[in-house]
Amino acid sequence: MRSTVLSFLLLSLWGGAAALAAWAVCRLLRRAHAPSRFLCWLWLAVGLRFVLPFGIPLALPRPQNTQLAEAADTVQALTQPELTAPDLPAMVPASPAAPAPWYTTLTVWHLLAAVWAVGVALLAVRAVWGYLRLSRQVALACKTPDGCFSGPCVPAPFTLGLLRPRVYLPAGLASPARDAVILHELTHIRRGDPLTKPLFYAVACLHWFNPLAWLAFREFERDMEAACDEAAVRGQPSTARSAYCESILRFAMQGRGVPGSLAFGQGSAKTRIVHLLHYRRLGAGAMVVCAVVIAASMTACMVRPTLENTPAATPETSETAETAEPEATPTPAPTEAPAAVVNTAQLPLLEAPDNSPLFIDPVPDYKYISRFKNNSHRGDDLCADLGTDVLAAADGVVVEAAEHYSWGNFVVIDHGTNSEGYSWRTLYAHLQSSIVQTGQRVVQGQLIGYVGNTGQSTQNHCHFEVYVDGTLTSPRWFTAYHGEGDHAEPTDEERQELIDRCVAAKADNAFSALDTALGGQG
Structure with a gap:
């Protein structure tokens, strides 16, 4: 649920950015008297940006600043689907026999999703109710010889209907204003506005919490009406334009209809009349320029920025990811286990922090560390060039070396139990490839694989x-990282909390084993 909510929020963010950019472009094009029908296409692209999770990929260079790079990685991590760790042997306590109540699994993300759903439902009910009320109101309107529907029950000109739209006119509307209004409404029908506008309103309802979505809908509505006004007065003399403007002013106060309907008097009467008074057709050259600007803006609306996969090279070296990557990454056959035994003296100590040993840095050539501790992303991401060596943090035995849908190629090493009685394991994921196999004994600093981008990365x-008695903990507390600020010791409270969790994990394992041995009667 978390990844779904955050992905939708990021989608709304990209749509809002596209709306702001389109609003600025439209202001400039209106000053140049660009045709309003061109602007409608731009707003339709903005509407698509609000609902399409994909777009035209645009690779942006990774920021040189470490803080900005970590922030960018955090934004990308927010949109990743929730990852589940592979089933590591003897690392996670057995699940309880009785399932937990459903309400215990609810989180703040479920609450946010519920609030969003309630808002969408209220707006949808309001729109449907208004549509049905207006349909009942004009049910007695009679068809006229010109194909429209008219009667005393029609307060103002409008078009109603999604697939089979009808034009409704007041009974007292006569020519020449009637002809101009009919041309306006028929232009709506010819352009597909009776269906397009309700769909755009539905998009705004989905993003009801985002004011930029409503800005986009309002601007689309404004340019849609302006495009039909331009079609209605195009080629007409000044007297016909004056009559048309009088009709706009006459029905301005009666045009507040159903959201998504097409009322002749909706929108700002002053804005529409001023636009018609200054409207003039552009030449062929100016039209081409406006079309090119609109096309470029529509393309920009569909762009989806992404960070380059390979971090930027540091000033100290001119070597890039392409040059640093080996021409052919060797994958030697698994070798026999070394004669050396596991050296538990290398393992960190929880209860005796003074002079406690640390794991060595598994990627000595990392460029920076990206951390984002939550339910879906745990541990440290040691960012380095593709193919960089990955070393064993301490002596141990490989208990798993496989491929997982989320971790990609990963290796798990069991380092045994230290003098305090705590067992230690480490996991290395997203490897380009590993050169060890299950059951193989490795020594501290031995090459076990290469940095990669496999799995969901x-x-x-x-x-x-890093796991202590099957309990996940912060690797930076127990690893000798070389970067300034990359290593930190846990406080006394954090250390005691970790010890308590390890003790609880041991108790859970013991009770689960007892329950299993007694056939579920424990």
């Missing part, structure tokens, strides 16, 4: 996790 890095 946004860039080249090694995802590094």
Whole structure:
């Protein structure tokens, strides 16, 4: 649910950015007397940007500043689907026999989704109710010889209907204003506005919390009416234009209809009349320029920025990801286990922090560390060039070396139990490839794989996790990172909390084993 909500919020953010850019472009084009029908196409592209999760990919260079790079990685991590860790042997306690109540799984993301759904439902009910009320109001209107429907029950000219729209006119409307109004409404029908406008309103309802979505809908509505006004007065003498403007002014106060309907008097009467008084057709050259600007703006609305996969090279080296990547990454056959035994003296100590050893940095050539601790992204991302060596953090035995849909190629190493009785394991994920196999014994600093971008990943890095008695903890507390500020020791409270969780995990494992041994009667 978290990833769904955050992905929708990011989609609304991109749509809002497109709306702001389109609003600025339209203001400039209106000053140049660009045809309003061109502006409608731009607003339709904005509406698509609000609902399409994909777009034209645009690779942006990774920021040189470390803080900006980490912030960009965080934004991309927010939109990643929730990842689930692979089933690592003896690392996660057994699930309880009785399932937890459904309400215990609710989170703040479920609350936000519920609030959004209630808002959409209220707006949808309001629109449907208004449409049905207006349909009942004009049910007694009679068909006229010109194909419209008229009668005392029609307060103002409008078009109603999605697939089979009808033009409704007041009984007292006569020529020449009647002809201009009919031309206006028929232009709506010819352009498909009876269907397009309700769909755009539905998009605004989906993003009801975003004021920029309503800005886009309002501007689309304004340019749609202006385009039909231009079609109605095109080629008409000044007297016909004056009569048409009088009709706009006459029905201005009666045009507040159903959201998504096409009322002749809706919109600002002053804006529409001033626009018609200054309206003039552009030459062929100016029309081409406006069309090119609109096409470029529509393309820009559909762009979806992404960060380049490979981090930018540091000033100290001119080597890029392409030059740093080996021509052919060797994948030697698994070798026999070394004769050396697991050295548990390398393992960190929880209860005796003074002079406690640390794991070595598994990627000594990392450029920076990206951290975002939450339910879907845990551990440290050691960002480096593709093909960079990944080393074992300490002596141990490979308990799993496989491929997972989210972790990609990953390796899990069991480092044994330290003198305090705590067991330690490390996980290395998103590898380009691994050169170890399950059951193989490795020593500290031994090459186990290469940095990659496999699985659900946004860039080249090694995802590094540390487990204590099957409890996930912060790798930076127990790893000798070389970067300034990349290493930190836990506080006394954090250390005690970790110890308590390890003790609880041991108790859960013991009770689960007892329950299993007793056949579920424990």
